[in-house]
Structures are given as C-alpha cells and as structure tokens.
Amino acid sequence: MEVRPIRNEADYQYALQEIDRLLHASSGTADEDRLEVLITLVDAYEEATEPIGPPDPIEAILFYLENQQLPPEALEPYLGRDQVTVVLERRVPLSLEMIRNLREGLGIPADILIQRYELEAA
Template identity: 40%
Template sequence: MQIKLIKNEQDYEAALRAVAPMFDDEPLMNTPEGDFFEVMCLLIEEYEKKHHAIAPPDPIEAIKFRMEQQGLSVGDLESAIGKSNRVYEILNRKRNLTLPMIRKLHAQFGIPLESLVGQ
C-alpha cells in the first residue's frame, strides 16, 4: 500500500489493515518498512482525533476510577476534598468540585486535569 492521506472511512479501514500485521512484528526504525509504519500510524492517529475522538470521562467517574485503581477509600480523599461528609457529597453529585479540590486531586492522585474539569 502506498502512503496517502486518510480522507474517509474506507481509507481509514485500508490504513488499519495495512499496519495491523506490523504491530506483532514492528519493523525497525530508519528502514523503508519502519518509515511506512511510522507515517501510517501518524496519519491514522490524526484521522482518529478528528473523526473518532474520545471525550474525557465525567469528573466523578474519573475520581471513582482512580479510587478503584489505587484501592483508595473515602478517608484517603479527605486531604484533597475535605471531611468525609464532603467527599460523599462530591461522589454522590450533591456538591460540585471546587478549583482547589481539582488541583489537589490532580497533584495528590495524578488524576488528569482534563478529566477533573469535564466538559
């Protein structure tokens, strides 16, 4: 397959088919096959950003996901959010996150800011 812009879904599907076998045995960099693979992956990535964008998760779902990932409890979140009753209000969507809470959750637990700010 030749390198060409991905303009529609058919081009996208063809590009995916062209590089799929290379993921199992990735070609060496600075070879014709490696250059083809790298350029096609960049084209695929750009097309996906425009046409298959994934929205960031809901802020509360992001917090709950991180809690599950790291085995955190409500008590662990108190340093970032406040007393346990405040944490429960946030997790139950009775109260909104404040900017200081967002900053602390990001700094202490590594939750991406994009996820905490929401849309």
C-alpha cells in the first residue's frame, strides 16, 4: 500500500480521486486500509489549509432548531415573544440576556453566540 503525504493541491486532488475510486472497497481488504489512511490524510490537509470557523450565532440557532425539529416559536422563552422573528431575520442583534438564556436553556455555547455578525440593513 503506497500512500504519500499531501503537500499541495495536486496531492490533494489525487487523494480525492483515490478516495472516490476506493469508496466501496470490501471490508478487511488492503483497499479498505488505503481508503481509511487517505481519508485521514485528506482530513488533516483540509484542517491545515482551510480550517472551518465557528458558525455565526444565527446559523447556530437555526441549526439547533433544525436538529431538534423545533419551530422558531420554541425560542420565545429565551429571546422573548416579540423578538424571535427580528433576531432570526438579523434585524436586531442578540442581547447579553438572550445569549445567557440560549446558553443556559438550550446549551448553545456562549463563545458562538457572542460573535459579531452582520445585521440586515433597515
């Protein structure tokens, strides 16, 4: 099993092609081993060259709602009845109290909620 380090874009593209080719390798074979090693190398290369930053606060809240299969109204106890729509539409920023409520009530990390994000122009 010859596997090379991923040092540049060409190596990266080659590894992706190999992964695609080996995607349905039979269990317990050398091809399956090669596939696992290549996936690990690609993950490491992507993390080093294109780290994924945290989501913005509104994206995190929307992800939470979707993941829990909840309607936006479920945020009323944390944001206030009249604030859910304007916050989710990015017309009003999250207040410190809202951030605390979301962290304590829903478990959304405060370090995500306190990030700056773009508001829609009025």
